[in-house]
Amino acid sequence: MRRHNYLLDGIVLSILILVVFLGFIRIKNGFQYSWNWGAIPRFFFRLDESGRIKTNILMQGFLTTVRLSFWSSGAALLIGTLMGILRTRKNLFPRLVGRTYIEIARNTPPLVLIFIFYFFIGNIITSSLGIDEWSRNLSGVGKTVLTIMFSKPERFPAFLSALFTLAVYEGAYVAEIVRGGLESVEAGQFEASYALGFSRFDKYRYIILPQVFRKVLPSLTGQAISTIKDSSIVSIISIRELTFQGMELMASTYLVFEIWITITIMYFILTISLSALASYLERRMIKY
């Protein structure tokens, strides 16, 4: 193995810091922008009348982004795995279904998807399935659970459309990742599962998919990170996630730079922790 060159790293890092520093000075002098970082913390937490700490708008936006990314990544994984499997089946029909889904989802601008889902799910499905009413008529505890896990009851239908849009959009990429993984599993694994009499479900559940996920974990992590970043697009249908809250705040406070920088850092925190979690999982996975 080659030895790590720390000196070179040090030089590169110093240059980087210098550039950023000089850039800051230029911005400060040339821009005539009066920074006001002191105003930012109270947009995360505030004290209410009785002196208790409450989350404020940026923190709420951050949590909405976390919830939205979590559920849509999960749903995308489910849809993508199913479609990825269909895509590799021998029969024409399942292959066609998988293919059609992937092509449509990947070749439609997500913004268009959002509106389709917002009006379709948001208005038609949620009202015809009674989700709208259901979320409004929940008991106190039910409402709290819904709020913690998903969103405020009155915003739940919109949250669902956002969730579906992201899941369908990202699911297409997951499907392609899973398909690649499936194609890399040796034919002998399928043959042995067949010969041993496993049901189709058990074959994928116990034998094939564990091998696939292990192989494609890095790509799936990348896709989950994309989901976090892409989730900002649902601000267009007034989902109060991080970007939406940031923009609202900018409009009322004019702290444009402080807020953009703050929410960028918050996205960073999310994506970096996700990467860290993934590499931890990768290291922890049994070696075979």
Added chain:
Amino acid sequence: MSKPIIVVRNLNKTFPGPDNKIEISAVKDVNVEIFQGEVVVVRGPSGAGKSTFLRCLNGLENFDSGSVVIDNTPLDHHHKNRLEIRKEVGMVFQSFNLFPHMTVRKNISLAISRVRKKSKEECEITTLDLLEKVGITDKIDSYPSQLSGGQQQRVAIARALAMNPKIMLFDEATSALDPEMISEVLDVMKALAKEGMTMVVVTHEMGFAREAGTRLLFMDNGEIVEDREVRDFFENPIEDRSKAFLSKVL
């Protein structure tokens, strides 16, 4: 003898050729009956159709025409029949095909619990029994990659036996092994034959055929060109092709 446990009639299987024009006839009009307890050794040159023939017996390969009946169950398009046959027919592959992400224990017990729906205790007992049978109890918590080829193949045999099959198919089970490991696998197969397992074994190991085989099939160009009792074969290897073959391998 009683009714045959494997009945193959007019079996045909073709593959599309390289340019999709000419078809390759992998199995041509094969007729054969195999009785309970027989150990049938299948030989023949590479590309003769031995693997394809074997894979037609458990439905791993869909044949074009003819019929395969295993223990009175026809191998047709009915899912129920196919499943029945897959449960009754164990298969051992040249490349082992163990599940790499599972321990030896899990490799063997998974089918017992998921397919045979046995309780945890029964799985445990059967798994240990089988490992004892193939002589590798000490590797129960190892992963396949930590085993030698011979050990992997013995686990693969144990795994196939876990289904408690009536018939075992072996497709060149020792061809991928280093020479010093061949005998440990053959020994397990011989023991199995001695217990009365019905076996169809594609192999060039004539020592195994002589010691454990009851019947010899010789395939060439997709056809069974010779079908004889083992004893008869070794006493009067009359046919020229077999003679040439024998002088090469013995």
